[in-house]
Amino acid sequence: MIKNRDTRLTLLLLIPVLLVLIAYVLYPSLRTIMESLQKDGSMTFGNYSDFFTQESKTNLEALWNSVYISVLSVLVSALIGIPLAFIFNRYDFPGRGFFASAAIMPIVLPSLVGVMAFMFLYGETGLIPNAIKDLFGLDEVPFKIGGISGILIVHAYTMYVYFYMTVSSAINKIDPSLEEAAYNLGANRFKVFWKVTFPLLTPAIVAASLLVFMISMASFSAPFLLAGGFRVLSLQIYFSKINGDMEVAATQSVILSIVSISFLLFMRWYQNRKDYRMASKGIGAHRSEVNNPVLKWTLVFTGIVGVIILLLPHFTILLLSLVPDGTWTWQTYPSVFNFENYRLLFQDPNIFKPLKNSLLLSVIATAGNLVFGVLASYVLVKRKFVGKSFVDILVMIPWALPATVIGMNLIFAFNEPTIFSFGNILVGTFWILPLAYFIRHIPLVVRSTNAVLEQLDDSIEEASRSLGAKWFYTFRKVILPIIMPGVLSGTLLAFVESVGEFPTSVLLYTLSNRPISIEIMNQLRMFNMGQAAAYGMIQIALIALVLFISNKFFGVKAEKSLS
């Protein structure tokens, strides 16, 4: 009985959290590792030696391509994101605020829908190359994207935002007096930038680079639609699974995971290093007004062109969604516009079904995320126990694991009855998809909840308890209401991400629970561009709505939790 009540309570809260993490994060990963060690019915490293020594070198080539494309993605995204962060946070010119918020628009595009938009815009039959061809009377389209350049362009478009956001917030945290001190000591602009500003930004840049590297290693939708013959590892896993080479798929998954998890660990280490550099905080950025008229209007003009490029994909989807299927076949440009696709979407039960499925699956998954996220975050932030970093890492694993790997893990774990599925086989049933979405978004909800809980002073909880409230009463009446806005904005974000989720869906869906993303693929295959775009628009609207609600009602910059 020496164990006091608090310890018992911690245990009581910790056990369900740990059970969920072990059952649905750790166990499936271990199952994949086990599977990768199986070859012809015995335990060997044979699959791994095959991976590296295979004559055709497909796997090695895919691994190499993944790394290669990720490095390029980091470079290109940095080259776009960092200068933009500087221009928008350091200079003031007409329209700056608008351009600055437009710069995060790529986030409002679910990956699959984004890739689709790029295909329509810049692909073989794309609007832009064809418009240029007609405009200048060329015989051939002047350019088209596809293969590696296509993937890279899509990556740059979506991932520069991570650089833009992290570097912007770092710039705003730099105490202006540091730079002023350097000028005061006689340093010129160039010196100040390289000796003061840049070193202060390195942590942010490194963090963004690691993040972008991880995301593009895991990227699935872009290669899936654009790769052509170009092989990347995340896609190879999918092909191995389709071909029934499960042991090979497992091996590929493990190798991709090792790369990703080592990046996660490196990133944690890097961010936990004591960072003296940001000691003074909360100083608003000071922006210099641009007085030189030529420079000023150049900036404004570039801003406008930039915004047009950034928003073109959104407009393309909108435009396509208004083109009824079958009215745009051999013509270069569509000619009929109406709301037929939307009408069908809500009236034809067959077309409505995927939307309904997606919403239902996502509601279930997100409800789970909400309960689990609050519980896990509370235990991690407010309770003391041994092995906290272990739990912390378990929580973050689904974030580091590529979606394809999570899908494979679930296949290996739940294509047989287990105690964790109460003796049922989950693969091929309705429940496997909500489970996958739930796992995918554990880190997102836990992290956004952590952020608000860390702000909450411990004495608030103590005050309530010393006034006589039991723990559960305190939790319901004091803690939950205070953290709810932050929690909800994270949860809503998880919800819309679930609605758009493609990689796990494509591995795990069944005909009856097929979600929107799968139906978009089907419609594309049948060349029903309009219907596919209408689905896309629904997703864009949902995401925009969530960001708006979070900003307006919860005062939370929800897009922050994405990085």
Add this chain to the structure above:
Amino acid sequence: MASINIDNVQKAFGKVIAVDHLNLDIKDGEFFTFLGPSGCGKTTTLRMIAGFYYPTKGVVRFGDKDMTRVPPEKRNTGMVFQNYALFPHMTVFENVAFGLRVRKVGSKELKAKVEEVLQKVRLEQYAERQVSQLSGGQQQRVALARALVIEPEILLLDEPLSNLDAKLRDEMRSEILRLQKDYKITTIYVTHDQAEALSMSDRIAVFNFGVCHQVGTPSEIYNEPANDFVAGFIGEINLLPVNISRMEDDYIFVEVQNGENDSELAVRNAPFNYNQENKGNLALSIRPESIKILEKEAEGKNIFKGVVEEVHFFGSLINVVVRVEGLKLQVNALNSGLSRNLQAGAEIWVELPEEQMRIIPVVTGDAS
């Protein structure tokens, strides 16, 4: 209301012992202060009384009840936190009503009680305000009201005034005292401000490094510090390391260590001035205001010739540093008579009255 008994309590955080061998008896209705430098264990002790920490060893009792392992919500203590810890999502009224709602007080009675206490802290017009829209002093009064409305047996205040400016501190001090007398509630007050402790408390406990050095009324603590730590922590004092050279019925003669001459000082042999049980290193203590400055050479016990080294002017008071036989003495004199004209370098005579000097044990290790 209740008395509090802390019986041989120890609290360790891993290897750090935050509080050790603590014995305290706090009486019913008493205003009791924990005083000590930062990190000495005041908050830790308070939190053991509130139930947020459980002692590693020892027993905490309220009245006769053993409370050592009772969870905080069952202790009926009202606590005012240093940062107030008001619930940010509730109005002033809701904050104050919280403890009553937990106790399932009916809505009529609840309203009456909250209004009464808000009146007591003079916040009745602010009941429907959001707490974030209050000034620091008002927030503090909400915190007080919230703690008082549950009619706790014990009121715990952890440096409640440290976030306020000087004027508001004065106001809040008298407010707290007024409410404490009104409710006749046993109160423990934590501070490291000695002026606050001396002016407010019935009794004070002085802490250092997790050990309680003395418990006493403000005048006991000031006039009869138990050792050199207490003496040095509260007010200014002259502490001279000494050896006892001989004892007589009326006097104890001591020699100052590392003095230039070996002149003796005669201290009255009375319980106030010397405790027979004191062992180990000893120090002679005398407050600066107890030393007399003489204009002319005079004969008598404990009179020495000295040179004025520094003069500091404080208005009603003048602080003079006098060098006597190689030792520096702090002397405070009223701004009147001859001390007005003192200049650095002047030769004067000082008298250390025999009944004002005390011989006390050295515990800090660097009495000099």
